[in-house]
Every structure is written in C-alpha cells, then in structure tokens.
Amino acid sequence: MDLKVELNRYLRNVRENLRLDPMSETEIITELAAHVEDRCQEMREIGLSEEEAIERSLRLLGSAKMVARQVYEAHSQGTWRQALLAGMPHLFFAGLFALNWLTGIAWVPIMLGFIGAIVLYALLHGKPTWLFPWLGYALLPVVAAGVSLLYLPQGWRLVTLLLYVPLVLWLSCFITIKFIRRDWLYSSLMLLPVPTFIGWYMVASKENSLPSLNLGFLYRFAPWTGLTFLMLGISVAMFVRMKNRMLRIIAIIVSGLASTAMVTLASNQLEFSSFIGLAILMLVFVLAPVYIERRLMKNSHLAAP
Amino acid sequence: MKRELIKGSIDSLLLCLIGQQPMYGYQIIKELEGRSQGYFKYKEGTLYPALHRMERAGLLAAQWHGANGGRQRRYYHITEKGRAILTERRSQWVDFLTAMNCIIQPTRA
Numbered sequence: 260m261d262l263k264v265e266l267n268r269y270l271r272n273v274r275e276n277l278r279l280d281p282m283s284e285t286e287i288i289t290e291l292a293a294h295v296e297d298r299c300q301e302m303r304e305i306g307l308s309e310e311e312a313i314e315r316s317l318r319l320l321g322s323a324k325m326v327a328r329q330v331y332e333a334h335s336q337g338t339w340r341q342a343l344l345a346g347m348p349h350l351f352f353a354g355l356f357a358l359n360w361l362t363g364i365a366w367v368p369i370m371l372g373f374i375g376a377i378v379l380y381a382l383l384h385g386k387p388t389w390l391f392p393w394l395g396y397a398l399l400p401v402v403a404a405g406v407s408l409l410y411l412p413q414g415w416r417l418v419t420l421l422l423y424v425p426l427v428l429w430l431s432c433f434i435t436i437k438f439i440r441r442d443w444l445y446s447s448l449m450l451l452p453v454p455t456f457i458g459w460y461m462v463a464s465k466e467n468s469l470p471s472l473n474l475g476f477l478y479r480f481a482p483w484t485g486l487t488f489l490m491l492g493i494s495v496a497m498f499v500r501m502k503n504r505m506l507r508i509i510a511i512i513v514s515g516l517a518s519t520a521m522v523t524l525a526s527n528q529l530e531f532s533s534f535i536g537l538a539i540l541m542l543v544f545v546l547a548p549v550y551i552e553r554r555l556m557k558n559s560h561l562a563a564p
Numbered sequence: 565m566k567r568e569l570i571k572g573s574i575d576s577l578l579l580c581l582i583g584q585q586p587m588y589g590y591q592i593i594k595e596l597e598g599r600s601q602g603y604f605k606y607k608e609g610t611l612y613p614a615l616h617r618m619e620r621a622g623l624l625a626a627q628w629h630g631a632n633g634g635r636q637r638r639y640y641h642i643t644e645k646g647r648a649i650l651t652e653r654r655s656q657w658v659d660f661l662t663a664m665n666c667i668i669q670p671t672r673a
Contacts, residue, residue, distance in 0.1 A: 286638070287612070287616075289636060289638075290589060290612065290637075291612065293588070293589075293635050293636060293637055293638075294589050294608065294612075296635060297635070298590065319608045320608045320609045321607045321608065321610070322609075325609060326609035326612065326613070329612075329613035330612060330613050332613065332617075333613045333614075333616040333617035333620065334620065336620075
C-alpha cells in the first residue's frame, strides 16, 4: 500500500463531498494531508509497517464523507448579510411586479444593468453563494430575446428559433455545468425562478394570442406575481442561513413547488394538468443538476488513475 | 454520559489549549490526549469541523506556517473575542464544579 495513493484517494473523496469554494477546499485538503502524514510518521516511529500506519491513520480520522459533511456544515452557513444579498434579486422582481413598475419600461434595463454589475462584482470576488440567484436573473435578456423572436414575421420566426434554441441550450448547459463542478445546489438555485417565469408566461399567452401579448394584463395579478417572487426570495435567504444540506434541498424543492402552485391558483387560467406540467418542469430544473454532477463525477473517476 | 460531556466541552477545551499557545490540528489532538492522560480521545476528523466552525465564529484565527521548509501547517490562535468567551466559560465552569461538588461528594457524618 502506497501512502501517496491511499492518501490521495481519501482526500479526493473528501474534496468531492466538500462542495465549498476552491480556495477553502485546497486549505482543508492541505490541512488534512498534513495531519495524516504526521500521524503516519508517528506510527512508523513506534514500529508499525507503512501499510498499517496508513490504514490506522485514515481510520482514526474517520470516513471521508463524514469529515466532509461536518466541514461543509461548519462552512456552509452564510451570514444574514449574505442571505439578504441572495434573496435580493427575487425581492427586486417581487417589487417590480407588485408596484406595477413594468409600466415605466425604463425600469427593466436599469434593473438588468444593475443585475449585470452585481454578477460581475461577485464573479471577480470569489463567486460567493449569493451570486447564483443573481446569475439566474442575468440570463433574462437571453430569454427576452427568445420571446421577442415570436413576434417576427412567420418565415423568419422559424429560422431564427432554429438557431436560437440550440444556442440558448448550449449557453445554459455551459453555465450550469461550470457551477455544478462546485455544487449542483448552486445551479438549482440559479434555475429556481425559471418555472415561475414560464408559469406566468403561460398565463399571459392563455389570455392573449402570442403576437398581441402585452404585459399590461399582468397588473391584474400583480400582488400574486409579487408574492411568488417574494416567496422565492425568502426561501433562498433561508437556504443561505441553513447548515444542513438536506434541509437546503428541501427548501429549494418546496419553494419551487409552492410558487408554481401559487401561479396556477392565483391566475385561475391554468388547468390542473398545467400545474402538474409546471411542477415536473420545476423538479427537472432543480434536480437535473444532480444527475449532471453524477455523470461528471463518474467521468472524472474514469479519467483519474 | 462521558461521550456527551466530552462532546459538549470541545469548544472550551480548544479555546483553553489554543489560548495558551498557537497550535495546529495534530498537535491539539496530542495535547488533549497527553494532558488528560487519554481521557479525551476524539475521532480525529471531528476536530477540524470544530476548529473551522470556531474560526468562522471569530473565536479563532488561523495562519499557515512551514516547519523549516517542510510540511505546511495551519496554526490556530485565539482572538480577542475567543479570549472573552474563554474567561466567561472558565468562570461558568468553576461555578458549575463548586455546585456539583456540594451535591455529588459524599457527606461527612
């Protein structure tokens, strides 16, 4: 048994389950490696073989998953400030709908510019947890561009959609996969409001035929639309304050399901089947990153020696 | 009961040890074992989450040092906030011990 090989296997297992920012992960792994090396050295000095020393040192440290889970819980809980920052984009949109600010269309580019600036700041400052909800909203111009394609003349609409859909899918997958490497939960956090937007869009398109779609009719539902985003904001803030990973997953799923239920009930325009469809879509958006993460992990295991 | 007592006292023990001199993880384990004559035996992996939790709470601060160009070690030292908590815990512990002794010790006839 080779110390380096066994230690690396153990540390890789810890790292895969830590799900923290790369800098913290490197520090923790270096600290644990030094601990095992110290323990092994001591055991060799009292006469144990290399194999026994490694086996016993790693056993004394405990299972890699347990160590990673406890370190994750020590690091994962964000401050109240971080919780507020994470919930803020949802709260902004809650305000945008609830206060009927959509009438003054100038608010939308201001809001998108602001979101872009915040995302850029967070990307340059260590990609903190609160970045991810903002990142989801930063993709809104892409979605808006897609919606506007529907208003093109008949022939153009089909051609541009054929180009647009693969491009958006590629962009979404690229960003999602990039952040899944750190923690799939962050990608879920990013995608969380998408089913709510789709739900309200479905309500809008039910009420108006697509080319004449105008946002004005949404004012009737303004308090409810505001409330769905407020609920998302509160649950994301709670997510940041939670230490336990399982509770975090439950918070995301419950808030996603509750917001889709609220869209269905408040609009009174969608059938039960639409709610089921939205709920499934929500689960796909929130849980697809787990599947992708597993695939990525499997591939990296196959590539590792 | 012993397990619960040990689990509940980890923060105070760490503050006390690190309050005396900056230490790294493995050194803390050895000190705890040595000074308590083997009474305090922790699952070693549970030490680091406790240290990191206390660091994030501002009770400890950490710094990397290389031992003569050799292994890099993360030394923990106590902060002002940690020292204030330690003083408070010490006083609570003395009160608790005095009260326990009054009850638990056999009464003299």
